[in-house]
Amino acid sequence: MDTDDEQPPYADSERQSQREDERSTDEFSGRRTNRTRWVGLGRLAVTRLWKRTTKTTSRRVVATISAVALTIALLVVVTGVALALADGGTTTENDADVQVMPESTDLLSSINGVEGARLGEANERAASIREAEGVDHATPVLTEPMRLERAGEGGTTVSESNETEANATDNRTVTDPQTVLLVGVTPDGESRTVAGLPTSELASDADTTADTANATDTNATAAQGPGQRELVLSTTAAERLGVTAGDELAVSSSQFEITDTPPPTVTVTAVVETSGDDETPVALGHLRALQTLSGSSEGELADRVLVWGESDAAADRAAAAYPDATVETPDRTDPSLLFDDGLAFVTSVLALVVVVAICAAFVATTAGMTVNEDRRMLAVLESVGFPTHSRLAIVAISTQALTLCGALLGGVLGFVGIHVLNAVASGTIAPGAVAETHPLFLPYALVIACVAGLIAIPYPLVIAARTSVLAEVSR
Amino acid sequence: MIHRILGTLASAASQPSDERQPTPAVRLDGVTHEYGATGGRLRAGEQRTVTALRDVSIDVQPGETIGLEGPSGSGKSTILHAVAGLLVPTSGSVELIGTDLTPLSTRKRTHVRRQHVGIVFQHFHLLPSLSARANVALPLVQTGVPKRARRKRATELLTQVGLGDRTTHLPSELSGGERQRVAIARALATDPTVVIADEPTGELDTATGNAVLDLLTDVGRERAVLLASHDESTLAVADRVITLRDGQVVADGH
Incomplete structure (x- = not known):
């Protein structure tokens, strides 16, 4: 406001200096007043x-x-x-050092029917990644929503089919088949987390190689050797299904009714609280069994490949195995995922x-x-x-x-x-x-x-x- | 620029009275003002105006209380608004302590008003959502006075007008007389040279009105006060009463 005031000329430097001091004080005072x-x-x-x-x-x-x-x-x-669409939801909760995802990464979400690109030949390429120096383990991860029910009940209550067991399990009631997100991995017996659940609760695939070697046809029952018939359930999944560790579950699907074949059964090896979102019913099982059930075994399809080990070595090896895929360090809380997913x-x-x-x-x-x-x-x-x-x-x-x-x-x-x-x-x-x-x-x-x-x-x-x-x- | 104007105002106010004629606090010189009329049928190019003031000249000395009387539409409020710098007359000059307000920009007139004019309205015009103290301190916000100093000054003024115990009350919690006293305290917040009051007792009963007039009389001892009213008892406190008819001064006397 006072900038348009003209300053009078001063003859001697002392007065000039004094005037400048006063002016700076005024300016400071003016700024403070402002x-x-x-x-x-x-x-x-x-x-x-x-x-x-x-x-x-x-x-x-x-x-x-x-x-x-x-x-x-x-x-x-x-x-x-x-963000959930871009991120893939709970199923991305893992402790891997590197993950490989399809370039067009419309990952499977927890909403049924929303599905994107998948990695092919995942089992073979994961095996090749595992062999690299500095890599501890690599596993393809396939996620599929599946309808499960207690084995042999067909939608009846526990009390109707097995009264003694029902009484022993605190009035747990199973009325209908429940949809559970089934996550298939290749466990190695070490303590690792995938989809918020520990893979160490599953038998190592090294122990079940003999069982899986013959699992190449589409017959679900034949696909499952004894070592493949196990699931780790999240507490939410166990509560919905009304089962505990040791119980048997059957896959509920119309395809078995049509072909008049008995549905494949699996054993619940453990019920574990997930480390992430506790609202999603998740089950962790063997990859090959899930690929067979979902019809993904022919192309050995998977949603992603997780790699544990030294990050650089793992990333290099993963990039070599999948040159056209995205190789990154998993971070489920990264909102920049929104920019990578078109729909999201x-x-x-x-x-x-x-x-x-x-x-x-x-x-x-x-x-x-x-x-x-x-x-x-x-x-x-x-x-x-x-x-x-x-x-x-x-x-x-x-x-x-x-x-x-x-x-x-x-x-x-x-x-x-x-x-x-x-x-x-x-x-x-x-x-x-x-x-x-x-x-x-x-x-x-x-x-x-x-x-x-x-x-x-x-x-x-x-x-x-x-x-x-x-x-x-x-x- | 504003500082230069204020400097002029201050130096004019400090002129020794024995050397020359004292500078009037307010001087209206040949003021004429026309409002553009609205309503009615106008032909193309025709402009209808209403003349609110015709060649009005008034001097008000510091410490003098002037009463403006006249019927509605006679120009009382227009004079007050011109003195406050709220309007610029069509012709003539309005001087405040020797400085002509008419050539100044709106911003500069607002600045001069903030420093030198206090206004008391008939309808109080307090902000309903602010306490009595916050209303009184309102003009000090724009002058950049710190909060603590604002509160102190507002409390002092409210105490001065007899409302020291009502500082935190909202206007809705005060009587009409109390509201008008808060309005007077607000008008005095910046220690103005001129106070203008438009029908200050118009909404008050006789006893309350008299109390407010006593307050204005006290205020007028140190400042120039312009008081517009229809009421003779209100005008009785004035040192001089100017009578207006159709925008013209028809009488000016004690």
Whole structure:
């Protein structure tokens, strides 16, 4: 404001220096005054908003916050679903050092029927990776949703088929076959984690080579040697199926009814709590058995290959085995996965655009109405000496503060929404979680709300700038 | 630039009175103002205007209380708004402590108003969501006064107007007289040279109105006060009463 003041010339250097000292002090004081003024304006805007909400008329404030919260919650939920689509859900929970995935990585999600590219000749190439120096172990991983039931019951309750056993197992009830995500691996007897479950609970494939050597035809029963007939269940899967370690399970499929062959059976070797999402029923079994059951044995298909060992050696060997695939260090919490998956990326971008548009439109409308009601307040501010930019700043800060409040609430609602969605989905359309949460969702929600607020702000500012102080104070 | 204006204002205010005629706190010189009329049928190119003030000239000295009387539409409020820099007259000049406000930009007029003019409205115009103290401290926010100093100044002023125990009350929790006293305290927050009051007792009963007038009389001992009212008892506190008819001064006397 005082920059256009002309400085008088000074003859001697002492006076010149003194003048410069004074000027720098003035500039500092001016900056401090400016800062105090802006802090005061911000405080005035927020205080007014708070008191208005708590002590006078809160309806419009509550409506604005609710609308923003709902749209932001929608954004968080849809982004969570997109992340789960990109990430493959619980089945990616592992402790491998390197993983190989198809280039077009639409991995199998926990939603039935959503399937992407797979790796071919996985068993053979994994075996070649295992032979490399510095590699401890490599296993293809195949994930398939399967319907399982207690062996020999055919949808009847435990109490009907085996009353004694039912009484002994705390009234566990099995009514229908349950869908479980079956994850097939090649265990080596070491303690490793795949899909959140320990592979060490399965017999090493080295012990079952003789059994699997003949497992090349499509006859499911013939495919399973004694060593292949075992499963490790997550606690969720065990609860749904109503089984414990040692129980027998049968694969429920119409193909066995049509061909009139007995369904293959497996033994539950252990029930373990998963290290990740506990809402998805997961079972860990032998790869070859699952490939045979799912019809993937011919091409030795797998969703990914996991490699343990020295990262560099493992990555080099994996890249050599699959030159066209993506070789990376597994990180299930990496939201950049969204950029690698077409469907997930488009879903999240669409959600972003829709939410920003709805949010900005609603905030602009309600803020415009609020400013229209507040014209007298703006006139009073002008009459007591608030220039236009200060009045507009108060309107902008109020609008942005409201939007941020809504975003915070929306972020929390979004996290709650993801859990509710997972609970509903696991009870209806999917065997487990269909959406994932991530700590970055909250700052993401705040930034998006800020953007929506900034888009919305010009409208209330135009209304505020048009306010006539004389018209308002004379009313 | 603003500092230069304020410097001029300050130096003008500090001119020794024995050397020359004291600079009036407010001077209106040949002020005419026309409002653009709205409504009714206008022919193409026709512009209808309403003349609110016609060649009005008034001097107000520091420490003087001036009463403006006249029927509705006579131009009382227009004079007050011109003095406050809320409007620029169509012609003539409005000087505040020797500086003409009419050529200044809106921003500079706002700055001068913040520093030198306190306004008391008929309908109080307090912000309903702020406490009495926050309302009084409002003009100090824009001047960059720190929060603690604002609160101290506002509390002092509220105590001065007899509301020291009502600082945290919202306007809705105060009576009409108390609200007007808060409005007067707000008008004094920046220690202005001129206080203008438009129908300050218009919404108050007689006893409360008298209390508010006593307060304005105290305020007027150190400042120039312009008081617009229909009410003769209100105008009785003025040192001089100017009567307006159809935007013209028809009487100016004690």
